[in-house]
Amino acid sequence: MTSLIASDHKYDDGDKIDLAWVPSIDDLPRDGLVTAYKIYRITNDGAPVEIAELTPGANSFRDEDRELDSTYSYYVATMSDGPTVESNRTAPMQTEREWLNLDRKFMFLVALILGGAIIYFIETARRGKKLFVRRIAGLEAVDEAIGRATEMGRPILFIPGIHDMDDVQTLAAITILGRVAGQVAEYETKIRMPVARSLVMTAARETIKAAYQTAGHPDAYSDEMVNYVTDEQFGYVAAVDGIMVREKPATVFLLGAFFAESLILAETGNSIGAIQIAGTARPAQLPFFIAACDFTLIGEELFAASAYLSGEPKQLGSLKGQDVGKMIAMIVILIGVLAVTLGDGWGIQVMADLANTLKMIFSGS
Amino acid sequence: MKRQVPLFITFFVGTLLILSVFIPPMENLGENFTLFFDIIAVFAFFLGGGNLLRVHFKKLSKKKRDWQYSIVTICGFFFMLAAGLFKIGNPGDIASSVTAEGSLFQTIYTNMFVPLGSTMYALLGFFVASASYRAFRAKNREATILLIAAFIILLGRTPFGTMLTVWIPDSMSIAQIPNLAIWIMNSFNLAGQRAILIGIGLGVVSMSLRLILGVERTYLGDDSA
Numbered sequence: 001m002t003s004l005i006a007s008d009h010k011y012d013d014g015d016k017i018d019l020a021w022v023p024s025i026d027d028l029p030r031d032g033l034v035t036a037y038k039i040y041r042i043t044n045d046g047a048p049v050e051i052a053e054l055t056p057g058a059n060s061f062r063d064e065d066r067e068l069d070s071t072y073s074y075y076v077a078t079m080s081d082g083p084t085v086e087s088n089r090t091a092p093m094q095t096e097r098e099w100l101n102l103d104r105k106f107m108f109l110v111a112l113i114l115g116g117a118i119i120y121f122i123e124t125a126r127r128g129k130k131l132f133v134r135r136i137a138g139l140e141a142v143d144e145a146i147g148r149a150t151e152m153g154r155p156i157l158f159i160p161g162i163h164d165m166d167d168v169q170t171l172a173a174i175t176i177l178g179r180v181a182g183q184v185a186e187y188e189t190k191i192r193m194p195v196a197r198s199l200v201m202t203a204a205r206e207t208i209k210a211a212y213q214t215a216g217h218p219d220a221y222s223d224e225m226v227n228y229v230t231d232e233q234f235g236y237v238a239a240v241d242g243i244m245v246r247e248k249p250a251t252v253f254l255l256g257a258f259f260a261e262s263l264i265l266a267e268t269g270n271s272i273g274a275i276q277i278a279g280t281a282r283p284a285q286l287p288f289f290i291a292a293c294d295f296t297l298i299g300e301e302l303f304a305a306s307a308y309l310s311g312e313p314k315q316l317g318s319l320k321g322q323d324v325g326k327m328i329a330m331i332v333i334l335i336g337v338l339a340v341t342l343g344d345g346w347g348i349q350v351m352a353d354l355a356n357t358l359k360m361i362f363s364g365s
Numbered sequence: 366m367k368r369q370v371p372l373f374i375t376f377f378v379g380t381l382l383i384l385s386v387f388i389p390p391m392e393n394l395g396e397n398f399t400l401f402f403d404i405i406a407v408f409a410f411f412l413g414g415g416n417l418l419r420v421h422f423k424k425l426s427k428k429k430r431d432w433q434y435s436i437v438t439i440c441g442f443f444f445m446l447a448a449g450l451f452k453i454g455n456p457g458d459i460a461s462s463v464t465a466e467g468s469l470f471q472t473i474y475t476n477m478f479v480p481l482g483s484t485m486y487a488l489l490g491f492f493v494a495s496a497s498y499r500a501f502r503a504k505n506r507e508a509t510i511l512l513i514a515a516f517i518i519l520l521g522r523t524p525f526g527t528m529l530t531v532w533i534p535d536s537m538s539i540a541q542i543p544n545l546a547i548w549i550m551n552s553f554n555l556a557g558q559r560a561i562l563i564g565i566g567l568g569v570v571s572m573s574l575r576l577i578l579g580v581e582r583t584y585l586g587d588d589s590a
Contacts, residue, residue, distance in 0.1 A: 198413030
């Protein structure tokens with residue numbers, strides 16, 4: 001083989017090097033003498049390391065996951081039944097980081113379509129167009145759950161998961177808390193919120209305080225409604241279980257990021273006869289909530305809850321935009337299944353190419 | 366102003382972090398912002414610790430129900446704080462790690478805290494049994510399907526399941542209970558999980574945009590968009 005060229009891959013994060021060469025004259029489709037090409041990399045003038053073995057006919061290779069501040073040099077060994085022939089080493093080179101990562105162009109496109117659809121529907125709703133959003137049973141039950149606690153004269157327990165404010169699930173829980181606290185203030189019911197993170201405590205207090213002010217009952221608010229327990233997972237569970245058993249809340253909200261504690265909390269809530277509304281974006285915990293709670297917000301419903309409860313056209317518009325994403329996903333899945341079945345199963349090349357293209361577009365690159 | 370500043374920060378940081386995914390020189394921004402958050406969270410710990418003490422001192426002073434437990438909490442808090450802060454019993458000097466083997470902090474952690482945590486975790490075994498009993502009662506068609514699938518998977522994960530269907534020839538291996546369990550997990554379960562994950566992904570995008578654009582303001586204690 002001849003003319004080995006190593007060049008920096010353009011428009012990337014500075015982590016790829018492209019190699020190209022002219023295959024050996026003995027590399028023929030039939031009865032060729034070449035058995036393989038072995039690629040070697042020399043990092044910072046160190047010892048050569050074999051990084052890949054390619055089949056005959058190959059004339060390019062992309063070396064990924066390189067570092068910006070290292071120098072790289074390459075050579076290719078042509079393997080045959082006879083002696084191994086090594087190419088010249090390329091000059092040591094460094095990768096370059098560009099201002100735009102075009103490797104992520106499809107991700108950008110998908111994000112643009114999704115973001116565009118959401119913003120379009122928010123604007124449509126802002127202009128006054130009525131949008132239909134399907135009924136979510138778990139959220140329809142929020143009123144009933146708060147009403148039940150009021151009638152029984154027992155508190156409402158709100159658990160926002162065990163993650164901090166940097167988790168979007170906790171953020172979703174806090175936005176729902178705002179809506180719940182508004183009703184709690186109106187009904188003059190008691191709300192209790194033990195938390196596992198200090199920042200969540202601060203954010204929750206602000207949210208409840210604002211809800212009480214909006215409802216016209218600022219005096220009824222107390223900082224004691226929200227209290228910090230511990231960051232430790234099972235210490236927190238022990239404290240919350242204790243509160244449940246001692247205070248017997250009529251309603252328990254379990255909304256946010258939950259792990260192994262999900263079932264312990266939900267089963268304790270179930271044992272005291274509380275009406276329980278749970279929701280998380282962790283698929284592994286959903287079966288536990290479904291088994292032990294009265295209503296469960298599955299994944300996206302947790303994020304839709306605040307918008308749904310607000311009833312504001314603008315917020316509902318964003319849910320409609322989300323549906324566009326779902327429609328795209330459904331269409332792509334159907335086409336993808338068809339393309340893989342016909343391409344790989346029946347050997348239709350066009351469909352195999354289509355399947356590969358879809359994989360490339362939606363694999364995050 | 367109280368609302369405008371946080372809204373502007375949310376918009377600015379949110380937009381910057383989205384752009385950083387596509388602009389390589391900005392890629393470290395995400396990590397940097399995580400660091401900023403950690404620093405803020407450390408300061409917030411004083412709020413949390415302070416609140417914990419206030420709640421329990423109040424309970425103690427007013428002799429509220431079960432006030433005796435507050436003594437345990439307060440003593441435990443200060444004892445662990447002292448053990449960690451002054452590195453009591455640390456084999457090295459004050460500069461050694463707080464979790465060094467043999468230190469009082471580590472000894473209490475290993476011999477008291479870990480077993481207590483494990484005790485709470487062990488409750489899960491009983492709760493799984495009670496929750497499964499309720500979930501798997503064949504009260505309607507869906508619950509019956511769930512019961513059958515769960516039974517196959519439970520059996521498929523035990524040596525007894527393998528033993529029961531070992532006589533089925535390899536040409537019909539899908540009918541062997543362990544393979545049937547794998548098929549249910551890899552086909553129906555995985556498909557369902559992926560559908561939920563796609564929904565979650567879209568939900569996160571939608572919620573993030575609502576926050577960045579200031580349409581959702583409840584977390585700031587403001588209901589008016």
